[in-house]
Amino acid sequence: MWLFLGMTFSLGILIPGKLCSDLQYDGDQVLHIVPETFQQVQHLQHLCSTLMLDLWKPQLLEDIRAGEDLHIRVPAPLVQEVKDSLDQHMISYKVLINDVQELVDESVLKERSQRQVPEGYNYTEYHPMEEIYEWMTQIEKNSELVTQHYLGNTVENRTIYYLQISQPSNKPKKIIWMDCGIHAREWIAPAFCQWFVKEILQNYESDATIRRFLQNLDLYVLPVINVDGYIYSWEAERLWRKNRAPYMNGTCYGTDLNRNFNSSWGSVGVSFNCTSEVFCGSGPESEPETRAVVQLIEQKKSDILCYLTVHSYGQYILTPYGSTTTPPSNNEELMQVAQKAAAALMGKYGTSYKVGSTSLILYSNSGSSRDWAHMIGIPFSYTFELRDNGTYGFVLPPDQIQPTCEETMLAVTTIIDYVDQKYFPGGAVMLTSGSLSLCLSVVFTWIAS
Amino acid sequence: MQGLGASLPVLLLLLLLLSAQLPPPAVGDQPPRALGAERSLDPSSRLAVGAARVALHKYNFQAASPSGLRALGQVRKATVKSIPGMGQKYYLQFTTEDYRSRENAGSCLATVLYPKKKSPPAVNIKCINTKDQKQIQEEDNRLYQKLKRQTKPIIGSNIPDIFGNMEPAFEPVWALAVAGSSYMMWEKSTEKVGYFMSQVKSVKQWMRKDDSLEFDYTILLHEMPTQEMILCHMRLIWLPGRHLKVKYTCESDSHRLEDGSGMESGSAAGITHEREENF
Numbered sequence: 001m002w003l004f005l006g007m008t009f010s011l012g013i014l015i016p017g018k019l020c021s022d023l024q025y026d027g028d029q030v031l032h033i034v035p036e037t038f039q040q041v042q043h044l045q046h047l048c049s050t051l052m053l054d055l056w057k058p059q060l061l062e063d064i065r066a067g068e069d070l071h072i073r074v075p076a077p078l079v080q081e082v083k084d085s086l087d088q089h090m091i092s093y094k095v096l097i098n099d100v101q102e103l104v105d106e107s108v109l110k111e112r113s114q115r116q117v118p119e120g121y122n123y124t125e126y127h128p129m130e131e132i133y134e135w136m137t138q139i140e141k142n143s144e145l146v147t148q149h150y151l152g153n154t155v156e157n158r159t160i161y162y163l164q165i166s167q168p169s170n171k172p173k174k175i176i177w178m179d180c181g182i183h184a185r186e187w188i189a190p191a192f193c194q195w196f197v198k199e200i201l202q203n204y205e206s207d208a209t210i211r212r213f214l215q216n217l218d219l220y221v222l223p224v225i226n227v228d229g230y231i232y233s234w235e236a237e238r239l240w241r242k243n244r245a246p247y248m249n250g251t252c253y254g255t256d257l258n259r260n261f262n263s264s265w266g267s268v269g270v271s272f273n274c275t276s277e278v279f280c281g282s283g284p285e286s287e288p289e290t291r292a293v294v295q296l297i298e299q300k301k302s303d304i305l306c307y308l309t310v311h312s313y314g315q316y317i318l319t320p321y322g323s324t325t326t327p328p329s330n331n332e333e334l335m336q337v338a339q340k341a342a343a344a345l346m347g348k349y350g351t352s353y354k355v356g357s358t359s360l361i362l363y364s365n366s367g368s369s370r371d372w373a374h375m376i377g378i379p380f381s382y383t384f385e386l387r388d389n390g391t392y393g394f395v396l397p398p399d400q401i402q403p404t405c406e407e408t409m410l411a412v413t414t415i416i417d418y419v420d421q422k423y424f425p426g427g428a429v430m431l432t433s434g435s436l437s438l439c440l441s442v443v444f445t446w447i448a449s
Numbered sequence: 450m451q452g453l454g455a456s457l458p459v460l461l462l463l464l465l466l467l468s469a470q471l472p473p474p475a476v477g478d479q480p481p482r483a484l485g486a487e488r489s490l491d492p493s494s495r496l497a498v499g500a501a502r503v504a505l506h507k508y509n510f511q512a513a514s515p516s517g518l519r520a521l522g523q524v525r526k527a528t529v530k531s532i533p534g535m536g537q538k539y540y541l542q543f544t545t546e547d548y549r550s551r552e553n554a555g556s557c558l559a560t561v562l563y564p565k566k567k568s569p570p571a572v573n574i575k576c577i578n579t580k581d582q583k584q585i586q587e588e589d590n591r592l593y594q595k596l597k598r599q600t601k602p603i604i605g606s607n608i609p610d611i612f613g614n615m616e617p618a619f620e621p622v623w624a625l626a627v628a629g630s631s632y633m634m635w636e637k638s639t640e641k642v643g644y645f646m647s648q649v650k651s652v653k654q655w656m657r658k659d660d661s662l663e664f665d666y667t668i669l670l671h672e673m674p675t676q677e678m679i680l681c682h683m684r685l686i687w688l689p690g691r692h693l694k695v696k697y698t699c700e701s702d703s704h705r706l707e708d709g710s711g712m713e714s715g716s717a718a719g720i721t722h723e724r725e726e727n728f
Binding site: 126233234239241256269276277351352354355356360361362363364365389390391393394395396397 | 493494520521522523549551609610613614615645647648669671673675676677678
């Protein structure tokens with residue numbers, strides 16, 4: 001334990017001094033020696049000072065003693081020479097670290113990935129809105145990739161935020177949009193949005209696919225659109241669906257936000273009666289939550305390649321449209337990619353998802369956000385309906401959060417990867433030198449804390 | 450019932466019998482329907498999937514086995530035929546999963562007739578068992594014994610709770626609710642409207658002098674495509690291997706969907722329905 005602390009302490013001292021440059025310690029070894037006699041001590045002191053070897057333990061030459069641990073870092077070109085000298089003087093040694101660079105890389109990645117996300121946040125349980133607000137603040141604080149943005153306000157005047165995940169670069173990026181929680185009772189959806197962010201931040205350096213698409217794409221993630229409804233489902237009625245807009249002098253509440261968009265609004269699969277779960281509102285975009293989403297997406301629509309909206313339940317990847325059975329212009333491609341995504345998802349735990357247009361395999365509905373997104377020109381627009389297939393429905397047990405999120409992650413990254421390869425073809429994956437530069441003072445403070 | 454060796458010839462006989470009843474699949478697109486013409490459906494289409502679910506509701510009720518509940522896997526084949534004077538008849542082949550574990554439970558062949566007038570769909574369904582029927586019976590008996598052992602009436606609410614957690618002690622009570630609810634969902638289903646059981650809002654046991662178990666339930670059903678939550682009261686009496694009796698009323702406003710096809714939802718409030726499965 002102390003050995004490890006000492007090593008990482010030393011790494012921490014080492015690296016800032018080397019100005020975070022690449023591949024500095026490739027092949028360097030750390031040797032562990034316990035000098036047995038005073039002569040051996042003298043020889044070692046001579047060796048270290050002549051060759052200017054890096055003393056890890058103890059810190060100073062004069063503190064080297066017989067019977068006590070000595071750790072020295074030997075630069076790669078000198079390793080053989082030093083070992084020969086030790087052999088000549090019958091000084092036994094052990095190789096403590098075979099390749100310093102490897103160890104440093106490992107610990108940097110691990111440390112950075114843990115620091116990106118708030119420590120102790122449990123992604124395998126459902127969180128109330130207060131905790132999700134907290135989480136967004138923390139994520140932004142901890143990660144250089146994430147910024148939190150104001151989207152708009154809800155009916156009850158609560159703030160709607162989205163997170164932007166963006167790899168800093170000079171390149172202009174295109175956008176992938178994903179929102180969760182249009183319907184309050186579909187708790188697994190916001191859980192997935194949070195999981196998604198966490199996965200990206202933990203793996204963007206180690207996962208080649210993520211690394212590649214983050215060079216070209218910014219990810220906009222909206223963990224909970226229907227904030228009022230979500231809170232209401234926690235505090236009052238678990239199976240609430242709509243927002244909390246009052247109608248009929250406050251005798252009736254809620255518009256189905258996914259019937260409120262301006263995509264053949266009010267034409268099919270809706271009710272004009274506020275008491276219905278699919279009440280489409282007093283007009284297209286009558287709800288502030290809808291308008292908040294619309295104004296941002298409108299503003300950025302020429303850069304948005306992909307619109308994903310996450311719901312539950314039923315296990316579907318749905319393509320446009322709900323308001324008509326006439327297929328979208330890029331139907332074949334949409335279906336192909338969705339099938340690829342469903343196959344990737346199934347590979348994880350065998351969960352089978354159905355793929356097809358909403359109007360053909362689910363039901364007819366107008367005013368959905370997904371239809372609207374495609375109609376204004378966003379080519380890859382999908383609705384996800386997550387687990388399960390009806391056994392628990394909306395009230396999905398928390399022990400299914402992790403497997404659901406893991407498998408869905410595969411589907412979503414398949415889609416993003418396809419979009420990335422399509423619009424940014426060719427180009428080798430660039431190893432970011434940043435990942436190799438060592439700012440281990442951070443490691444050091446983490447160890448020390 | 451029978452071991453693996455005996456089930457194979459039965460399976461073959463079953464398939465033979467049922468394939469004789471199934472019409473040959475239609476080839477290609479049908480022109481606008483002539484009377485009695487039948488067409489094949491995309492197995493993933495909502496009408497096909499909906500019909501398969503209805504068939505399974507009836508199966509789950511008739512089997513009267515909380516340990517043998519099935520959920521829909523995939524529809525493999527579906528055709529529909531217009532029966533003049535009667536209604537739309539669906540012919541289906543689909544796979545099923547265990548309701549809880551999602552393990553493959555075997556495939557089924559079914560016909561579902563949605564009558565023109567408002568009455569429950571007529572269902573014929575035969576399923577293959579991948580699980581040993583004897584084992585299922587034993588599980589039912591174990592479940593029954595566990596519940597019978599209670600000296601005080603079982604009372605509970607919100608099963609599962611808002612987080613999706615279910616106390617192990619209430620799992621049998623929940624499974625029984627699914628079996629009983631299947632009757633309600635079968636009866637209420639139409640070609641365009643389907644159901645899932647969402648939650649047991651409350652359950653109360655009535656202690657009986659005889660061997661049967663009796664429960665009073667309040668159940669929330671999720672209705673599609675209206676997305677409504679329908680509250681139903683259900684009285685259930687069960688004796689494993691003998692009978693499952695269900696009496697129910699559901700409350701709901703009648704919501705019309707704005708749709709040329711005239712979709713409707715729910716059942717009128719206050720009508721009592723009663724059904725008994727005897728063996």
